[in-house]
Amino acid sequence: MSIEDKIINFSKSRKEPDWLTEIRLKNFRKYFEFKKSSISDSPVEKRYTTFEIEEFLDNIPDEPHSGKFYEEKEYFIVDFTKNEKLNIKAESLKYTVLMGIREALEKYPEIVRNSMEDPKDEWTALGNALWDTGIFVIVPENRRCEKLMKFKTIFPGDIMVKKDIFNIGNNSYLQFVEYSNSMEKFNGIEETTINIGANSNLKHLTMIDGGQSKMVSVKNSHLMLNAYDEWYYALKNVNKHIMLSNADLLGDYSNLEYKGAILANGNEHYDVNTNIYHNGKNSKSNANVRATLEGNSRVIMRGSIKVSKNANNSNAYFAGNSLLLSENAKSNALPFLEIEGDRSQARHSASVTNVDYDQLFYLQSRGVDEKKAKNLLVEGFLDPVVRQIVIYEGTRYLIYD
Amino acid sequence: MDKREELKDIIPEKNYNGNFVTRARYPHVFEEGLSKSVVEEISEIKKEPEWMKRFRLRALEIFNSKPIPKWGPPLDLDFNKIRYYVLPDEVKARRWEDLPQEIRETYERLGLPEMEKKYLSGSVAVLDSEGVYANIKKQLQEKGVIYLDTDSALQKYPDLFKEYFMNIVPVGDNKFSALNGAVWSGGSFIYVPENVHVDLPLMTYFRMNLQSEGQFEHTIIIAEKNSSVSYIEGCTAPIYNTSSLHSAVVEVYVKENAKVRFTTVQNWSHDIYNLNTERARVEKNGKMEWVGGSLGSKVTMLYPSSYLVGEGASASHLTIALASENTWKDNGAKVLHLAPNTSSKVISKSISMKGGVSVYRGLIRIPKGAYNAKSHVQCDALILDENSKNFTYPHNEVYEETSTLTHEASAGKIGEEQLFYIMSRGLTEDQARSMIVLGFLDDVLKEIPLEFSLELNRLIKLQLERYGGTG
Numbered sequence: 001m002s003i004e005d006k007i008i009n010f011s012k013s014r015k016e017p018d019w020l021t022e023i024r025l026k027n028f029r030k031y032f033e034f035k036k037s038s039i040s041d042s043p044v045e046k047r048y049t050t051f052e053i054e055e056f057l058d059n060i061p062d063e064p065h066s067g068k069f070y071e072e073k074e075y076f077i078v079d080f081t082k083n084e085k086l087n088i089k090a091e092s093l094k095y096t097v098l099m100g101i102r103e104a105l106e107k108y109p110e111i112v113r114n115s116m117e118d119p120k121d122e123w124t125a126l127g128n129a130l131w132d133t134g135i136f137v138i139v140p141e142n143r144r145c146e147k148l149m150k151f152k153t154i155f156p157g158d159i160m161v162k163k164d165i166f167n168i169g170n171n172s173y174l175q176f177v178e179y180s181n182s183m184e185k186f187n188g189i190e191e192t193t194i195n196i197g198a199n200s201n202l203k204h205l206t207m208i209d210g211g212q213s214k215m216v217s218v219k220n221s222h223l224m225l226n227a228y229d230e231w232y233y234a235l236k237n238v239n240k241h242i243m244l245s246n247a248d249l250l251g252d253y254s255n256l257e258y259k260g261a262i263l264a265n266g267n268e269h270y271d272v273n274t275n276i277y278h279n280g281k282n283s284k285s286n287a288n289v290r291a292t293l294e295g296n297s298r299v300i301m302r303g304s305i306k307v308s309k310n311a312n313n314s315n316a317y318f319a320g321n322s323l324l325l326s327e328n329a330k331s332n333a334l335p336f337l338e339i340e341g342d343r344s345q346a347r348h349s350a351s352v353t354n355v356d357y358d359q360l361f362y363l364q365s366r367g368v369d370e371k372k373a374k375n376l377l378v379e380g381f382l383d384p385v386v387r388q389i390v391i392y393e394g395t396r397y398l399i400y401d
Numbered sequence: 402m403d404k405r406e407e408l409k410d411i412i413p414e415k416n417y418n419g420n421f422v423t424r425a426r427y428p429h430v431f432e433e434g435l436s437k438s439v440v441e442e443i444s445e446i447k448k449e450p451e452w453m454k455r456f457r458l459r460a461l462e463i464f465n466s467k468p469i470p471k472w473g474p475p476l477d478l479d480f481n482k483i484r485y486y487v488l489p490d491e492v493k494a495r496r497w498e499d500l501p502q503e504i505r506e507t508y509e510r511l512g513l514p515e516m517e518k519k520y521l522s523g524s525v526a527v528l529d530s531e532g533v534y535a536n537i538k539k540q541l542q543e544k545g546v547i548y549l550d551t552d553s554a555l556q557k558y559p560d561l562f563k564e565y566f567m568n569i570v571p572v573g574d575n576k577f578s579a580l581n582g583a584v585w586s587g588g589s590f591i592y593v594p595e596n597v598h599v600d601l602p603l604m605t606y607f608r609m610n611l612q613s614e615g616q617f618e619h620t621i622i623i624a625e626k627n628s629s630v631s632y633i634e635g636c637t638a639p640i641y642n643t644s645s646l647h648s649a650v651v652e653v654y655v656k657e658n659a660k661v662r663f664t665t666v667q668n669w670s671h672d673i674y675n676l677n678t679e680r681a682r683v684e685k686n687g688k689m690e691w692v693g694g695s696l697g698s699k700v701t702m703l704y705p706s707s708y709l710v711g712e713g714a715s716a717s718h719l720t721i722a723l724a725s726e727n728t729w730k731d732n733g734a735k736v737l738h739l740a741p742n743t744s745s746k747v748i749s750k751s752i753s754m755k756g757g758v759s760v761y762r763g764l765i766r767i768p769k770g771a772y773n774a775k776s777h778v779q780c781d782a783l784i785l786d787e788n789s790k791n792f793t794y795p796h797n798e799v800y801e802e803t804s805t806l807t808h809e810a811s812a813g814k815i816g817e818e819q820l821f822y823i824m825s826r827g828l829t830e831d832q833a834r835s836m837i838v839l840g841f842l843d844d845v846l847k848e849i850p851l852e853f854s855l856e857l858n859r860l861i862k863l864q865l866e867r868y869g870g871t872g
Contacts, residue, residue, distance in 0.1 A: 309787055324802045327769070331800075337793035337812050342784040345813035352799040352806040 028129035034122035097138040104136035127191030131163035141169035155182035170197035186213035196227040210238025225251035236263040249283035258287040259385040264297035273302040278311040293329035304336040429488035460582030467576040487529040522601040547592035554590035588618030602631040612641035624659035653681035669698040685711030706735035709743040724757030733762040741772035753789035774804040782812040
């Protein structure tokens with residue numbers, strides 16, 4: 001059976017409409033196109049992170065994923081380890097729409113379809129080709145955030161592909177927090193599409209505790225006129241994580257701020273990629289990723305800023321900083337810039353450093369013992385990117401030691 | 402008189418336009434195309450030893466087996482539309498007077514003889530495929546410094562040559578190094594013995610004269626313990642409509658405590674593919690400096706690399722790239738820190754204008770065991786109009802805890818505020834623009850020997866003038 005037949009079977013067994021099967025196949029072909037080389041490739045880059053697509057496709061389950069959705073205190077919990085028919089329905093929400101993506105396929109087929117039309121990279125294409133489950137949120141126009149939504153997702157111990165869509169209307173505001181916990185053998189792709197309407201704001205936090213699983217996380221944001229996207233994320237405990245965030249600043253005066261923290265340990269491998277496309281005039285972006293590396297861990301930090309010819313007066317900044325805490329840690333930084341035209345400013349910086357021994361000595365001379373002093377320095381290093389997470393969630397998520 | 406003023410008289414303005422053709426004799430001009438017989442014939446004309454002939458044939462096999470790189474700029478190059486060997490005249494002169502008149506006139510127009518007299522320790526002139534002139538100051542010759550074109554070095558110092566030829570750049574390194582191994586001809590060979598300091602620079606001038614020509618020079622520089630040398634390359638060619646290929650290999654060996662500075666001022670015409678492999682091996686406490694000014698050519702792919710193999714070795718890479726109409730400048734640097742306490746600095750400044758594309762593509766690798774290695778990379782780009790592009794693709798790999806790597810880059814336009822400030826002081830917009838551009842390049846320009854920074858300065862102003870601003 002060819003790979004394409006597998007996808008047709010996959011789609012048939014879930015009783016999907018024909019257009020969806022077709023668009024899945026189209027996305028899948030695009031996945032292989034993206035794998036081919038482009039001008040930004042260099043011979044050294046190819047071997048950084050590998051993904052066993054064959055093995056992944058062979059183990060995709062025939063049945064749709066089951067799970068349980070329930071509300072507990074302020075949390076919306078989606079537990080994919082429970083063997084029940086997944087039915088996402090939140091009673092505490094008044095005008096924000098929350099449902100499963102399969103349900104949305106019937107009620108809002110256009111939005112689902114639009115989100116699959118034009119993948120920008122190989123992982124989005126693969127996610128589009130294979131998604132099985134996910135959540136769907138619509139915030140109507142002119143609504144302030146009705147409450148801080150907190151999602152807790154528990155991933156199962158096998159292969160799963162998830163697609164979430166957040167659609168925020170014009171002049172609205174949404175805040176949400178997303179926790180992901182996963183079982184040990186989880187191997188999956190989660191793709192999130194976020195559309196932010198004109199004059200709307202979004203603030204969200206993502207925290208992933210991987211349970212030594214393998215994951216591909218993709219986030220695609222589209223920002224309209226004067227939209228603002230504020231995102232904070234922290235990753236830890238994932239065995240192999242490909243994390244990709246594409247932000248398309250389509251509207252004039254759109255603005256984004258991404259702050260990421262990676263706490264790598266053991267044999268973990270992170271490949272974090274931030275792609276920012278400036279298309280609107282006066283658009284602004286500011287992204288900073290900071291990683292601390294212990295054990296044999298490895299972090300590949302990519303960032304790419306692409307400024308199109310029309311993006312007059314746009315301003316972009318990307319910074320990637322790594323702190324090496326053990327002798328076997330490895331860090332790669334690949335911050336790319338692709339600038340067309342003479343109307344914009346773009347900058348990036350990257351650094352890979354170790355703990356400053358002068359600072360350590362200073363702290364120790366003030367009576368702080370070595371381990372504590374080191375922790376303080378690590379905390380200080382991560383502070384700019386994790387401050388928001390600490391404000392929302394306390395230090396519960398981040399344990400510095 | 403101020404030194405700058407003095408130099409202005411020596412280097413007349415017309416030097417900066419290399420667009421004229423030398424009417425030389427040309428006893429050997431090969432037909433276009435590459436085959437086994439072409440390689441054998443080159444070896445025969447040069448009366449080379451048997452091992453070199455075998456080496457060339459093996460390199461040709463490697464060349465044929467390697468694919469054209471899929472990454473980087475578009476290379477629509479037909480290897481069968483290139484002349485692989487062009488011999489202008491069978492002459493190896495040691496004095497300018499001994500050169501045939503036409504060739505001498507060429508170099509006089511380019512200003513090389515005056516420059517040699519004033520501020521060079523020696524010079525080599527390479528016309529098309531062969532070195533036609535080589536000279537070095539007597540006192541340096543007595544100290545044992547060797548400065549020759551590479552073919553003569555093979556004949557005169559075969560053992561020394563064999564030891565260093567295609568050593569740090571192996572023949573199978575990439576498609577173009579293999580091509581160079583197969584058809585190499587010309588280039589310069591420098592050997593500086595222990596404790597000898599060559600105080601004035603050595604200069605080689607490369608000139609391509611015919612159309613659809615290939616120039617494949619091979620340059621080898623060996624600096625023994627505690628020695629120092631500065632080497633300068635200049636390149637020009639007249640303008641034709643067909644593509645020519647310049648594919649050089651440069652190998653630099655920096656021994657303990659030695660210091661080598663390698664400067665290239667490249668102003669090829671806009672029909673030349675410039676695909677070079679340049680590499681240096683730096684031993685304990687050695688110092689390697691690459692300085693490059695890349696102004697001409699159609700496509701340039703040039704990533705000078707430094708392998709820091711000895712403790713305390715250091716490398717610095719300074720480049721200026723100017724991409725104008727129909728040019729693609731793929732410049733970069735590669736530094737491998739293979740020993741403790743090594744340090745490197747990369748500064749790249751690129752300017753894109755009139756639809757040109759400039760690219761920085763670099764690699765810094767600090768493997769495990771390179772304790773306290775330090776590296777700093779800075780790439781700045783200035784884009785002067787809306788059709789031009791700049792791409793930056795740095796690769797930084799760190800596997801050592803105690804090392805430090807920092808990287809920063811910026812790309813953008815000329816600041817409105819800067820422009821306004823200078824104009825408010827009474828200068829015109831054009832003057833202000835060219836002032837800002839030259840200021841942007843200053844970090845690198847000040848590292849280049851005065852007479853060449855002056856030349857570069859003028860070349861850049863000339864380019865800007867064509868673009869609309871005046872210098």
